[in-house]
Amino acid sequence: MFDDLSLVFNYTLFRATLRASTPILYATLTCILTQQADILNVGVEGIMLCGAFTAVAVSYFSGSWLLALLAAVAVGTVIAAVMALAHLRYKADIFVVGMAVNMLALALTRFLLQKVLGTSGSFYDRAIVPLPRIHLALLDGNEVLRSLFNDYSLFEPLGILLVFFLSWLLYRTVWGLRLRSVGLNPLAAETAGIPVFRRKFEVMLYSGVVGGMAGAYLSLGYSRLFAENMTNGRGFMGVAAMFFGGGDPIRSWIGCLIFGFTDSIGSRLQSLGLPPQFILMIPYVATISILALAMGRKMAAQRRARSALK
Amino acid sequence: MSQPIVVMEAIVKDFPNVRAVDGGRFDLRAGEVHSLIGENGAGKSTMMKTLYGLYAPEEGRIVVRGRSFEALTPAGAISLGIGMVHQEFMLVRELTVLENIILGFEPRKSGGRIDFAEAEGRVRRFIDDYGLHIQLHKKVNAISVGEAQRVEIIKALYRGAEILILDEPTAVLTPQEASRLFEILKTLTASGKSVVFITHKLREVMALSDRVTVMRQGRHVATVDVSATSIPDLARLMVGRDVFLGVSRADGGAAGDVVLSVEDVFVPSDKELSKLRGVSFELRRGEILGLAGIDGNGQSELVEAIAGLRPVEGGRIRLGQGEIQNRSPLEVRAAGLAHIPEDRNARGLNRAMSIEENLAGMAFRRAPLSRGPLLVVGALRRFARRLIETFDIRPARPEAPAAHLSGGNAQKVVVAREVDEEAQVLLAAQPTRGVDVGSIENIRRELVRARDRGTAILLVSADLEEILSLSDRIAVMYEGQITGLLDAEGADEESLGLLMTGGALP
Numbered sequence: 029m030f031d032d033l034s035l036v037f038n039y040t041l042f043r044a045t046l047r048a049s050t051p052i053l054y055a056t057l058t059c060i061l062t063q064q065a066d067i068l069n070v071g072v073e074g075i076m077l078c079g080a081f082t083a084v085a086v087s088y089f090s091g092s093w094l095l096a097l098l099a100a101v102a103v104g105t106v107i108a109a110v111m112a113l114a115h116l117r118y119k120a121d122i123f124v125v126g127m128a129v130n131m132l133a134l135a136l137t138r139f140l141l142q143k144v145l146g147t148s149g150s151f152y153d154r155a156i157v158p159l160p161r162i163h164l165a166l167l168d169g170n171e172v173l174r175s176l177f178n179d180y181s182l183f184e185p186l187g188i189l190l191v192f193f194l195s196w197l198l199y200r201t202v203w204g205l206r207l208r209s210v211g212l213n214p215l216a217a218e219t220a221g222i223p224v225f226r227r228k229f230e231v232m233l234y235s236g237v238v239g240g241m242a243g244a245y246l247s248l249g250y251s252r253l254f255a256e257n258m259t260n261g262r263g264f265m266g267v268a269a270m271f272f273g274g275g276d277p278i279r280s281w282i283g284c285l286i287f288g289f290t291d292s293i294g295s296r297l298q299s300l301g302l303p304p305q306f307i308l309m310i311p312y313v314a315t316i317s318i319l320a321l322a323m324g325r326k327m328a329a330q331r332r333a334r335s336a337l338k
Numbered sequence: 339m340s341q342p343i344v345v346m347e348a349i350v351k352d353f354p355n356v357r358a359v360d361g362g363r364f365d366l367r368a369g370e371v372h373s374l375i376g377e378n379g380a381g382k383s384t385m386m387k388t389l390y391g392l393y394a395p396e397e398g399r400i401v402v403r404g405r406s407f408e409a410l411t412p413a414g415a416i417s418l419g420i421g422m423v424h425q426e427f428m429l430v431r432e433l434t435v436l437e438n439i440i441l442g443f444e445p446r447k448s449g450g451r452i453d454f455a456e457a458e459g460r461v462r463r464f465i466d467d468y469g470l471h472i473q474l475h476k477k478v479n480a481i482s483v484g485e486a487q488r489v490e491i492i493k494a495l496y497r498g499a500e501i502l503i504l505d506e507p508t509a510v511l512t513p514q515e516a517s518r519l520f521e522i523l524k525t526l527t528a529s530g531k532s533v534v535f536i537t538h539k540l541r542e543v544m545a546l547s548d549r550v551t552v553m554r555q556g557r558h559v560a561t562v563d564v565s566a567t568s569i570p571d572l573a574r575l576m577v578g579r580d581v582f583l584g585v586s587r588a589d590g591g592a593a594g595d596v597v598l599s600v601e602d603v604f605v606p607s608d609k610e611l612s613k614l615r616g617v618s619f620e621l622r623r624g625e626i627l628g629l630a631g632i633d634g635n636g637q638s639e640l641v642e643a644i645a646g647l648r649p650v651e652g653g654r655i656r657l658g659q660g661e662i663q664n665r666s667p668l669e670v671r672a673a674g675l676a677h678i679p680e681d682r683n684a685r686g687l688n689r690a691m692s693i694e695e696n697l698a699g700m701a702f703r704r705a706p707l708s709r710g711p712l713l714v715v716g717a718l719r720r721f722a723r724r725l726i727e728t729f730d731i732r733p734a735r736p737e738a739p740a741a742h743l744s745g746g747n748a749q750k751v752v753v754a755r756e757v758d759e760e761a762q763v764l765l766a767a768q769p770t771r772g773v774d775v776g777s778i779e780n781i782r783r784e785l786v787r788a789r790d791r792g793t794a795i796l797l798v799s800a801d802l803e804e805i806l807s808l809s810d811r812i813a814v815m816y817e818g819q820i821t822g823l824l825d826a827e828g829a830d831e832e833s834l835g836l837l838m839t840g841g842a843l844p
Contacts, residue, residue: 220442221413
């Protein structure tokens with residue numbers, strides 16, 4: 029039995045966790061951007077899915093991962109712009125808009141999969157060019173070091189850099205201070221001469237850029253194919269991780285790592301003969317647990333802060 | 339006579355269903371304090387928000403230092419040297435004082451970074467020049483109201499304000515804090531800045547300003563020099579007739595048995611200063627106990643705890659025979675409580691329903707308004723007509739939607755419903771806030787009548803004049819505790835003001 033467990037818990041888990049958390053991390057960054065302006069972007073799932081499809085299609089036809097990435101980003105930005113227009117200009121409820129985007133994305137990618145790539149279910153081809161990997165010849169000698177640190181897909185370290193970059197942007201720069209004030213008290217921002225509408229629109233667009241990147245990584249970095257509904261709730265996990273971290277990039281990233289960790293353990297447990305139904309449940313159980321945990325902590329802290337008995 | 343630096347002419351501003359300002363006029367000279375007075379809803383704030391660029395007027399012209407505008411934006415107004423301290427502070431509670439002050443006008447380092455050192459240096463200069471003491475590194479949700487107001491003033495100065503608009507700045511201050519504010523304003527005008535002072539407290543107008551503009555129902559009524567007018571004159575201009583606010587208290591008989599007793603009660607709150615820590619008092623049959631205090635010192639929490647709207651963490655509340663802490667609002671009402679809530683829009687009324695449905699909010703549970711699960715429409719209509727007539731509610735149509743009621747009439751609906759319950763205990767929280775003068779007289783009279791019929795009334799009000807003119811006894815709250823309990827005979831504004839700021843009586 030312990031021999032079996034060492035198959036699950038060993039140093040390769042580090043790599044697997046990082047890899048599995050990355051798509052969720054990009055989804056979280058997408059949400060954090062808008063959440064700081066007090067917009068709950070639940071459309072991230074749909075943006076990601078469209079981005080993933082676009083990336084695979086463009087990569088397949090053009091043979092260029094860069095073109096594929098740019099196209100995915102462009103698609104993400106356009107969808108986000110439509111959402112921003114509906115929510116900000118025409119005052120539609122953001123939750124409804126987001127869910128509409130998710131449903132549309134699911135059906136539209138399935139439709140285009142048939143029409144453009146002529147298949148259904150999933151599409152894989154050797155002509156799909158993936159995102160580049162960072163290979164350090166230096167680490168080739170040692171099996172453990174190679175497993176831990178070599179051959180990462182470009183977007184895996186980039187995602188971690190983005191966490192710290194966003195954190196710096198939010199708390200150290202003029203842009204960040206203004207954005208946070210827009211989210212926390214729009215009237216105060218407005219009286220400080222900050223154009224609230226424009227600022228909200230702007231972060232929706234940035235959120236589309238990151239959402240497109242999230243999709244491109246999912247289909248060209250994390251895997252090398254497109255499958256129907258391949259996001260499979262990762263966008264929502266991103267939303268959950270954002271709530272877990274209260275909109276703070278670093279704390280939300282920790283939420284993503286927990287998701288990545290449970291995901292990697294789950295896929296390994298399968299090899300131990302656990303029923304697959306339970307293993308497939310793990311991400312969702314983890315999502316609910318994390319949200320419940322975040323909520324419980326928040327409520328307990330609030331109760332403590334409110335109490336007069338101190 | 340110096341040239342005016344601001345001239346507003348023929349301003350018209352519409353809101354849905356309402357013309358808030360209709361032919362508004364105002365001018366401001368350099369170095370003066372110009373008060374803008376009028377009743378609630380007279381259009382004072384709307385006028386000044388137009389000057390600050392928050393509203394674009396439908397018609398009219400704004401001239402600032404010779405440049406004419408049809409409408410301004412906040413950014414434009416700020417660049418013209420106009421600053422505004424709003425009634426509701428425009429501060430981001432989760433950010434620090436310093437971040438709030440520099441917001442929108444941050445000194446920068448390379449890479450778009452904020453230069454906090456430079457910012458602090460600049461702000462300190464204003465603190466020193468004008469004696470405005472504030473703590474720069476605390477978050478706004480941890481500072482007092484008076485301090486938040488000083489933060490707002492520094493924020494305006496930091497943005498380069500030469501013209502400072504203050505919207506009812508003393509509403510949230512004690513008399514002592516208010517006089518400190520007046521000193522600050524005098525320093526400001528002495529250094530050449532101009533102040534617009536929106537208020538409806540006439541004594542402050544007389545004490546502080548050079549000129550006064552009076553507005554009524556959105557219209558400009560008069561602009562006069564303070565030296566050439568008097569409080570009665572201004573009151574007449576504001577209201578359009580002579581006013582007597584002092585309802586005769588006509589001491590009801592000696593107070594009777596204790597009907598409500600609050601014993602060592604602890605109640606949680608979002609704000610540190612509003613948490614109740616060991617509050618005790620007794621309320622007797624046939625008396626009005628006035629609860630004075632600056633807003634936010636726990637009065638609202640106390641009322642909500644009694645009414646069953648907020649948990650009680652420690653202590654007991656007895657009403658009649660039983661204990662009512664941590665019971666549901668309906669159970670508390672059944673035990674003999676009526677409650678005029680402080681926010682009539684959130685809790686007092688259902689604006690989507692009609693006047694009669696709102697009036698019957700409690701009585702519909704009993705005969706004759708209902709029989710089993712069914713409402714008796716005829717009885718409901720008769721019930722509503724009786725209250726509408728007794729309390730002079732306008733429009734006098736039971737089926738009219740509550741959405742269109744003016745502030746005063748909306749409040750009369752709430753008061754009518756609660757007073758008519760003839761409960762043992764009536765909680766009246768800010769019963770005349772935001773209500774026109776005519777309705778104030780009416781509501782106060784009804785409270786005194788209820789007292790004379792034997793109801794025990796807890797009157798919570800931020801208006802000292804109201805507390806002094808209605809109460810038999812007065813309790814003062816400060817930071818969640820009762821700091822003084824005195825007979826109305828021996829109380830005056832000075833002594834209450836002292837207790838309200840945490841001082842002790844000599």
